[in-house]
Amino acid sequence: MCGRYSLAKPGRAIEQHFPPLKMGASHPARYNIAPTQPAPVIVHREGERIFQIMRWGLVPSWAQDKKMASRLINARAETLSEKPSFKNSFKTRRCLVPADGFFEWKTDGKSKRPHYIFLKSKDLFAMAGIWSQWDREETPLLTYSIITTPANSRLAPLHPRMPVILAPENYGAWLDPATEAIHLQSLLAPYPSDFMDHYEISGLVNSPAHDAPEILAPLG
Template sequence: MCGRYTITVTFEELMTRYFIDDPSFDQYAPKFNAAPMQYIPAVIHDGKRNKLGALRWGLLPSWSKEDKNAAKLINARSESLLEKASFKSLVASRRCVIPADGFYDWQVKEDGKHPLRIMLQDGGIFSMAGLYDIWTGPDGAKISTCTIITTAANSLMADIHDRMPVILNRDTEAQWLDRSNRDIPALMKLLQPYDSGQMLAYPVSPAVGNVRNDYRELLHRAGADAV
C-alpha cells in the first residue's frame, strides 16, 4: 500500500518535469511526510495540456451523500478497480498522477515495525498513478479528492510489504494522463509493478509514524542521522 510519501523538490522543478505553464497550486511546499486527508500536488490533463493542482488525499466519490469515509479510500487496488463502485467510472475520464520522490512503508520484524523510505536509484521524481473525483456538498462547495493505485509488490518491495504504489514511467505516464485515451483494457495493462532494479530502500526514523512530523531530517538514513 501507500500511506505516506515525499515530494521534496521545488515548485519550479515540478513545473518543468510535467511541462506545466499555468499552475493552479497557490501554496505549494515540499512534503517530507505527506499523509492522508492532506492536500497534495497532483497532475491531470485537460485535453490540451498538463495541469498541476491540489487534491485532497482520500477519495470522496461524487455520489456520496456526505463527506466521510474518504480516509478509507487512500489506495485503490489495481486488480479490482473495475469492480468497485467508487473507482470503476473514474478510470475512463478522471485519471491523475501524484508526483513523488519517495514513499514510506513499514517492514515487520520480530522486534516490531521498521519504517523505510523507497525511492528511485537516481533520486528523481516519479509518478504514482491515481484517480480523482469531485464532490459537491449541500452548500454547493466542491471538494476535489484522489486515491493512489496500488499493485503487487516487486522483488524489492516483497520483503517489506505485499503491495506498492503503481509507478509509471514517462511513456506510460503520458498514456495514463491522456484524456482522449478511453481504451480501458490498455489502460489497465499500465498498472504493473515497477522495475525493482531501478529502486532502492533504506531505513528511516520512527518519527515518520507521526503525521505531525514533516521536516527534511525525516529523509535521513536511520543510524547515521536519526532524528
C-alpha cells in the first residue's frame, strides 16, 4: 500500500517535470503527507494540465457520507475496473499524484521500522491516481486515491505492494479522459527495481503532525 508520501520539491521543479502545467494552487513543501489531508494532484481539464488540491481518501460520488474516505486511500490495480468505489473514476477521472518519495514500514518482530523510498535519480515522479467529486454538501468535495500494484523485488522485503509509478511518456494518456481504461491496464505494473532505492528513517514519520525535513534523514 501507500500510506504516506512526500512532495518537498518547489513549484518550479514541479512545473518543469509536468509540462505544460497550469499551477492553479500554491505548494508548500510537504514531507509527510497523510490520509485525509489536502494535497496536490494533476488533472486534465479543458485541454490543460491543472495543479489542484484535493483530499487524500476517495469519496465516491454515490456515497451517503464521507466516512469511507479513510478506507479508500489506495485502489488495487488488479480490481480497479471492477470495484464499485473505483471503476467509474478509472474510466474518466484519472489524475497524477506528484511525489518525490514515499514511506513503507518493515515488520521486524513486534515492531515496524519506517523506510523512505525514492528514485535513485532523486527526480520527481507521478503515482497513478483516480479522483472523484462528492456533492452532498454546499461545497463540492474533491478526493483522490493512489493505485497500488505488487511490489518490485527491491521493495518486496518492506511491503508486498507499492504505488503505481508512471513513466513520463505515459502521463498524457493517463490523464486524457478520452483514453479507454482498457488500454491503460498495462501501465499498472511495478516500477523497475533498478531505478529505486530506500533507507531506514526514524519514527518521527509515524505521527502526521510531524511534517519537516528531519523526517527524511537516514537513521543513524
